[in-house]
Amino acid sequence: MMSILVQKFGGSSMADVDKIRHVAGIVSAAHLQGNQTVVVVSAMGKTTDGLVNLAKELTKAPQGRDFDMLLATGEMVSASLLALCLQELGFKAVALTGGQAGVQTENLFNRARITAVDTQTVHNYLNDGYIVVVTGFQGINTLNETTTLGRGGSDTSAVAIAGALKADCCDIYTDVTGVFSTDPRVVHEAVKLDEIAYIEMMELARLGSKVLHPRSVEAARRWGIKVRVRSTFQLEDTGTTVMDEQDMNAMDERVIAGVTCDKNQALVAVLGMPDEPGSAAKVFTRLSTKGISVDMIIQSMGKEPHTNDIAFTVNTWDLQNAQGLMDRLLGDLGARSVEIDDKIAKISIVGVGMIDRPGIASGMFEALAEAQINIKMISTSEIKISVLVEKSNADKAVQAIHAKFFVAEQSLVDSKSGY
Amino acid sequence: MMSILVQKFGGSSMADVDKIRHVAGIVSAAHLQGNQTVVVVSAMGKTTDGLVNLAKELTKAPQGRDFDMLLATGEMVSASLLALCLQELGFKAVALTGGQAGVQTENLFNRARITAVDTQTVHNYLNDGYIVVVTGFQGINTLNETTTLGRGGSDTSAVAIAGALKADCCDIYTDVTGVFSTDPRVVHEAVKLDEIAYIEMMELARLGSKVLHPRSVEAARRWGIKVRVRSTFQLEDTGTTVMDEQDMNAMDERVIAGVTCDKNQALVAVLGMPDEPGSAAKVFTRLSTKGISVDMIIQSMGKEPHTNDIAFTVNTWDLQNAQGLMDRLLGDLGARSVEIDDKIAKISIVGVGMIDRPGIASGMFEALAEAQINIKMISTSEIKISVLVEKSNADKAVQAIHAKFFVAEQSLVDSKSGY
Numbered sequence: 018m019m020s021i022l023v024q025k026f027g028g029s030s031m032a033d034v035d036k037i038r039h040v041a042g043i044v045s046a047a048h049l050q051g052n053q054t055v056v057v058v059s060a061m062g063k064t065t066d067g068l069v070n071l072a073k074e075l076t077k078a079p080q081g082r083d084f085d086m087l088l089a090t091g092e093m094v095s096a097s098l099l100a101l102c103l104q105e106l107g108f109k110a111v112a113l114t115g116g117q118a119g120v121q122t123e124n125l126f127n128r129a130r131i132t133a134v135d136t137q138t139v140h141n142y143l144n145d146g147y148i149v150v151v152t153g154f155q156g157i158n159t160l161n162e163t164t165t166l167g168r169g170g171s172d173t174s175a176v177a178i179a180g181a182l183k184a185d186c187c188d189i190y191t192d193v194t195g196v197f198s199t200d201p202r203v204v205h206e207a208v209k210l211d212e213i214a215y216i217e218m219m220e221l222a223r224l225g226s227k228v229l230h231p232r233s234v235e236a237a238r239r240w241g242i243k244v245r246v247r248s249t250f251q252l253e254d255t256g257t258t259v260m261d262e263q264d265m266n267a268m269d270e271r272v273i274a275g276v277t278c279d280k281n282q283a284l285v286a287v288l289g290m291p292d293e294p295g296s297a298a299k300v301f302t303r304l305s306t307k308g309i310s311v312d313m314i315i316q317s318m319g320k321e322p323h324t325n326d327i328a329f330t331v332n333t334w335d336l337q338n339a340q341g342l343m344d345r346l347l348g349d350l351g352a353r354s355v356e357i358d359d360k361i362a363k364i365s366i367v368g369v370g371m372i373d374r375p376g377i378a379s380g381m382f383e384a385l386a387e388a389q390i391n392i393k394m395i396s397t398s399e400i401k402i403s404v405l406v407e408k409s410n411a412d413k414a415v416q417a418i419h420a421k422f423f424v425a426e427q428s429l430v431d432s433k434s435g436y
Numbered sequence: 437m438m439s440i441l442v443q444k445f446g447g448s449s450m451a452d453v454d455k456i457r458h459v460a461g462i463v464s465a466a467h468l469q470g471n472q473t474v475v476v477v478s479a480m481g482k483t484t485d486g487l488v489n490l491a492k493e494l495t496k497a498p499q500g501r502d503f504d505m506l507l508a509t510g511e512m513v514s515a516s517l518l519a520l521c522l523q524e525l526g527f528k529a530v531a532l533t534g535g536q537a538g539v540q541t542e543n544l545f546n547r548a549r550i551t552a553v554d555t556q557t558v559h560n561y562l563n564d565g566y567i568v569v570v571t572g573f574q575g576i577n578t579l580n581e582t583t584t585l586g587r588g589g590s591d592t593s594a595v596a597i598a599g600a601l602k603a604d605c606c607d608i609y610t611d612v613t614g615v616f617s618t619d620p621r622v623v624h625e626a627v628k629l630d631e632i633a634y635i636e637m638m639e640l641a642r643l644g645s646k647v648l649h650p651r652s653v654e655a656a657r658r659w660g661i662k663v664r665v666r667s668t669f670q671l672e673d674t675g676t677t678v679m680d681e682q683d684m685n686a687m688d689e690r691v692i693a694g695v696t697c698d699k700n701q702a703l704v705a706v707l708g709m710p711d712e713p714g715s716a717a718k719v720f721t722r723l724s725t726k727g728i729s730v731d732m733i734i735q736s737m738g739k740e741p742h743t744n745d746i747a748f749t750v751n752t753w754d755l756q757n758a759q760g761l762m763d764r765l766l767g768d769l770g771a772r773s774v775e776i777d778d779k780i781a782k783i784s785i786v787g788v789g790m791i792d793r794p795g796i797a798s799g800m801f802e803a804l805a806e807a808q809i810n811i812k813m814i815s816t817s818e819i820k821i822s823v824l825v826e827k828s829n830a831d832k833a834v835q836a837i838h839a840k841f842f843v844a845e846q847s848l849v850d851s852k853s854g855y
Binding site for chain 1: 453456457487490491493494495496498500501502503505506508509512513515516517519520521523524529530531533536580581
């Protein structure tokens with residue numbers, strides 16, 4: 018039986034007809050190598066943004082059923098053009114909408130989740146020798162209405178289709194060569210990772226890595242599909258494979274997968290709350306009912322006896338809202354004051370290797386101390402340690418931590434992977 | 437029971453967001469007047485041409501299944517934008533693709549014919565108080581694949597949907613105020629017709645009137661749906677109603693509906709064919725197998741005894757092909773020579789009134805004689821008379837014929853219709 022390969026190309030890979038022709042070359046090469054090939058595509062370049070802007074000229078907050086019908090057209094254009102291009106090159110190819118490809122979603126618009134993938138139609142075409150091009154980012158609900166999957170939706174489409182087809186691999190082609198240990202614009206020594214675990218990738222994505230959407234990584238883990246992130250324009254690079262940590266080769270050598278930096282964080286502190294049950298609940302219930310998500314939380318004893326201070330971080334775009342809510346809540350809480358600080362950055366290290374190695378956290382703190390950087394707040398989870406530092410120290414902090422964990426280590430990886 | 441009104445808006449009426457807002461005004465007014473309203477829309481402005489050009493950059497002759505998926509997106513964009521705009525104005529509105537609206541077609545791409553319209557979904561939405569916006573120009577085949585209907589397809593969609601819904605009327609909004617007795621750019625006295633019979637409109641459309649596609653008029657006649665052609669931008673004008681001749685008010689007064697002129701005709705003459713059975717068949721079989729349609733045909737005795745001449749007209753873009761075919765056929769036919777003339781124009785008059793009035797043809801010939809215009813060829817049908825004249829005389833011929841039939845007559849129509 019032939020192996021099934023799913024390839025996904027994003028908007029920048031499909032931006033114009035020349036790039037679509039280039040993609041057709043990649044796809045047909047995979048097909049000629051004997052793979053049954055399914056291609057999932059995003060809309061061309063900035064098409065989706067253009068459609069959103071058209072809708073915004075007519076309605077303030079476009080949403081719902083008909084907005085999804087509008088957005089879904091972008092992928093229909095790119096998918097049909099790629100199919101026509103493959104046909105021109107002499108291949109059997111067919112373009113399918115998400116619905117035609119059996120991508121079923123919940124009855125929710127603008128950010129529906131995939132509930133199932135009925136692969137019958139795709140299988141039939143593959144068995145007839147077709148290259149199957151599927152529109153990413155969309156599906157149909159039980160009423161046969163088109164739904165879209167929200168940001169990063171095409172990655173999720175590709176992974177879900179690969180999972181349902183039991184594909185050998187899902188290749189996500191993009192404009193970078195893979196997942197890096199940190200932002201190469203900040204740290205020149207940043208290294209491309211050959212392998213990364215699903216849970217590491219999920220954390221990195223949540224912490225701001227734009228390479229893959231968290232939802233698509235979650236789907237890959239659920240389906241058990243290996244995802245290879247690679248560059249459309251540097252095909253000699255084998256990219257980064259996102260996979261189960263059990264199957265990774267590099268696990269012995271490296272303890273962390275990456276260092277991330279989020280400069281869009283702000284700190285809110287509610288000071289002098291009476292030390293009584295329910296205070297914290299009041300704070301966070303109020304925030305969550307307004308849709309504000311909170312990241313790091315620290316509760317500590319206040320200056321006066323029998324009082325607590327609660328500090329938490331929010332995204333900078335939620336800061337004004339969060340501050341207003343806390344100001345209005347002050348009397349109800351019996352607290353003294355609300356203070357904010359938006360001159361901070363959150364630096365995190367992520368890695369499944371740290372689970373059994375208590376020395377990792379201290380290594381991070383050492384690196385910061387050697388660089389004379391003060392830590393304002395610390396938060397840890399199983400595979401992640403985050404610290405808050407002054408925003409002006411953020412880049413320096415990333416460089417120091419990266420040097421601590423990667424410079425020595427990378428030589429090991431290099432010698433093993435042979436490049 | 438409320439009456440059902442179908443309104444169709446073409447690409448120029450939907451060209452940008454301001455025009456879509458204007459269309460939403462027209463639609464919502466009809467809805468507020470108590471009509472159950474279905475709106476059929478074309479793609480915005482030149483969108484479809486843009487999609488065709490994109491495809492042509494990737495494949496020389498785009499066609500087939502995936503080309504239809506591409507083309508169908510244009511109407512999905514305009515339909516969803518109009519629905520969003522109507523919602524913003526406070527109306528319940530929904531956008532449906534051709535397939536969702538139950539427009540079923542044959543399994544043929546790029547110019548499929550509508551086979552049936554299942555109105556269940558549309559009826560459900562109408563009964564729930566929705567304005568239903570449907571993408572024109574498209575349907576689905578039995579395999580749930582999107583098909584398009586070819587040029588003029590949105591008009592046909594509108595008429596078919598109106599027919600299946602048993603609508604009271606199908607309003608085709610366009611950039612002219614209605615159907616004119618001739619081209620107003622050539623004859624300033626051209627009059628807008630209040631009413632025109634289906635078969636007259638079909639002939640006018642075949643003869644080059646761009647207002648409605650012949651296929652849509654045919655569909656209107658088959659479904660018995662009155663079609664009102666009117667202007668999106670001059671709403672005070674009631675337009676032209678295309679209807680069964682039995683129901684027309686104006687039938688007594690006017691004998692012809694219009695004068696048309698086609699300057700894209702060329703004459704091909706095969707001279708000196710032996711007068712034996714099968715010669716004409718050879719000529720026209722050869723032409724039709726190459727997809728060349730022939731309009732006027734005249735066979736006459738040749739100069740030499742026992743020979744015939746056959747002359748016929750083709751579209752100028754088929755001339756070179758037709759001439760080549762005839763040249764190669766000469767020996768087989770035993771004919772003397774092939775001659776061509778591309779400096780001709782075809783002038784036609786159309787009207788159901790001429791069926792019982794033999795004086796109409798002679799009136800046309802008289803008008804041309806008075807204008808000193810020579811007739812090269814004549815062809816007649818039940819409701820049409822066409823003549824070929826020198827192309828340089830074409831406009832003068834149209835003016836002379838129009839003056840003969842319309843100047844006196846129009847005063848009668850005016851006094852009756854009250855404007």
